Amino acid sequence: MPETLPLFPLGTVLLPGATLPLHVFEPRYRQLTVDLVTGTVPDREFGVVAAREGWAPDEDGIAGLHTVGCTALLRDARRLPDGRYDLVTEGSRRFRLLDLDADSKPYLMASVEPLPDEPADDAAVGELIRILSTAARAAHRRYCAAAWKAGEWSEPEPDVEPGKLPHVLASDCLLPVGDRQRLLELTSPVDRLRLVRVLLAREASLLSQLRAIPAPITTYAVDHSVN
DSSP: OOEEEEEEEESSOOOTTOEEEEEEOSHHHHHHHHHHHHTSSGGGEEEEEEBOTTOOHHHHGGGGBOSEEEEEEEEEEEEOTTSOEEEEEEEEEEEEEEEEESSSSSSOEEEEEEOOOOOOOSHHHHHHHHHHHHHHHHHHHHHHHHHHHTTOOOOOOOOOOTTTHHHHHHHTTTOOHHHHHHHHHOOOHHHHHHHHHHHHHHHHHHHHHHHHSOOOOOOOOOOOOOO
16 A cells, blocks of 8 residues: 655665665755654654666656665664754665655655565475575675775675565675665565675676786886986
8 A cells, every 4th residue: 555755865775674874964854854853754764765867856756766765764863063964774665656746845755655575485485595595695705805805895794684685785785776776676585685696796706806907007207317
């Protein structure tokens, strides 16, 4: 059944189970933060959707947004002296965007419907998920090892339930927005695990290749003349 949520379009993708810090400076999203903290918006929950590259939601409306997003739970809000806010949010549940309302509130409101996973109760599917979860964790460890060696920072491997595992592993890595959006839109737990394993293996390989490229040699012209 459709529901109404405040909407916060961003240039990134929030994934279920992942943490997303936000720095809020626009007046309309400051008001959203106040409404979340005071309970005007129930359950301290709002929707996050990724804006399409080259599009502006304020000008292009719903056409400027991806149609699948994720709700964000407000975990912490810190007001800064100038009225801005630093927020800590956590991805909760996926939704499909149905319609936008730009008039009833200072910030965007959206009509959305939940986007649950496909059932995966079959014993054979459960065993496949277990195998793929192990493979995805191994791909994440390889990515982390390559990231550390390449000088990139990476979190330790998270300990989460299989349903949220692909999303949390992906959020920990420097995946492009398009890849994150593909993961968010998948409703099959098996397909999601397969995709995150492939993506992390690809990124680990790219990081290893970067390490293999020798650093450029910089030469300097030195004036040896004596005055």
